[in-house]
Amino acid sequence: MKKPEYISGELWTAKQCQGHSIHEISYRACFKPQLPNYFIARFSERGDTVLDPFMGRGTTPIEASLMGRKVIGSDVNPLSLMLTRPRLNPPKPHMVARRLDEIPMDGVVDAAAETLLVFYHPRVLQKIVSIKEWIRQREKDEALDEADDWIRMVCINRMSGHSPGFFSVRTMPPNQAVSVEAQEKINRKNNRRPQDKDVKEIILRKTLSLLRSPMPEMRRKMRFKCASARDLGWIADESVDLTVTSPPFMNVVDYARDNWLRCWFAGIDAEKIPFDHHGKKENWGKFVRKTLREIQRVTVAGGTVAFEVGEIQGGKTMLEEDVMNAAAGLPLRVEKIYINRQRFTKTANCWNVSNNTKGTNTNRVVLMRKR
Ligand SMILES: C[S@@+](CC[C@H](N)C(=O)[O-])C[C@H]1O[C@@H](n2cnc3c(N)ncnc32)[C@H](O)[C@@H]1O
Known part of the structure; x- marks a missing residue:
């Protein structure tokens, strides 16, 4: 296997608080809109279809929609749909x-x-x-x-x-x-x-x-589902041009615990949501392989997958190696690894990360191409 090229630097954090205002709701382990924006701008065109099967607060589908793409999104957490859908169709x-x-x-x-x-x-x-x-x-x-x-x-x-x-x-x-x-x-x-x-x-x-940023005329082409990324059977083969996504990073976040009060309000039993949560790298790798198999199936030939994994355990564990192993043998060619280094300034507080010792200090994105 040819070694992928590493691209490292402050790739998309410079304007960290300047995303569209419609993004500004919080969700545990969400990424900044600048991350999907970076990949959507480079690896898709207006009218293309962009997928996120771990969409969380919906950062990828919302950014893709603002950029004139059709969107497909899912997550096992029912809150995810409740947070995403209304912001693509805001009332006055x-x-x-x-x-x-x-x-x-x-x-x-x-x-x-x-x-x-x-x-x-x-x-x-x-x-x-x-x-x-x-x-x-x-x-x-x-x-x-x-x-x-x-x-x-x-x-x-x-x-x-x-x-x-x-x-x-x-x-x-x-x-x-x-x-x-x-x-x-x-x-x-x-x-x-x-x-x-x-x-x-x-x-x-x-x-x-x-609603304070002007809303562009958004494409209303969107499909959302509360579903596991392990089975994307509801999405047709070869129908997605680009996936920009980020799975749970092993067991770093306890989504049920962090969302219990929100779930109470929404009438959801947080304990019954089948979040993937793996303490062992081996099990996490199997889960990622399962999702990559599905993602490649729905991707058009030549389409792109940008798979983000954080830096965990204080930088001791670099999950991109495991993602590359999980992709081995699938019709996905790992082309590049993007490592975005975040400089923590006061403005980082708007993302609920207060200093350089907490949270994720680098975004690590494995860029794969469907053969
Ligand atoms: C790192 S977060 C993604 C955050 C998202 N990029 C954002 O900006 O909000 C991972 C997401 O994976 C979801 N999740 C956990 N297990 C899942 C599974 N098997 N299938 C789909 N989603 C899952 C969690 O509910 C969480 O929303």
């Missing part, structure tokens, strides 16, 4: 305001929801429960529309966080919900109690912020 802010005025805010906080009073003021919790119930009923009645879908997406994003713009008392960043017990300790240590907040105003403020 006045529609969101009108819908918020229609939702009766007199919901009943049951005993189970009462445990959440450690995060929320009673009046805030009542409003959250009311919106949750409204969405549940609208879905049941098959009446969920763009405004409901948008409100759910914003609420999922505002459930908990470290600034006044979230529904909760001050806690961890929004992509990492702590347990009730841990929040009790945080409140005690900081002598804080949840304050009353204007839930509608928080939703509207975030709506205006997400």
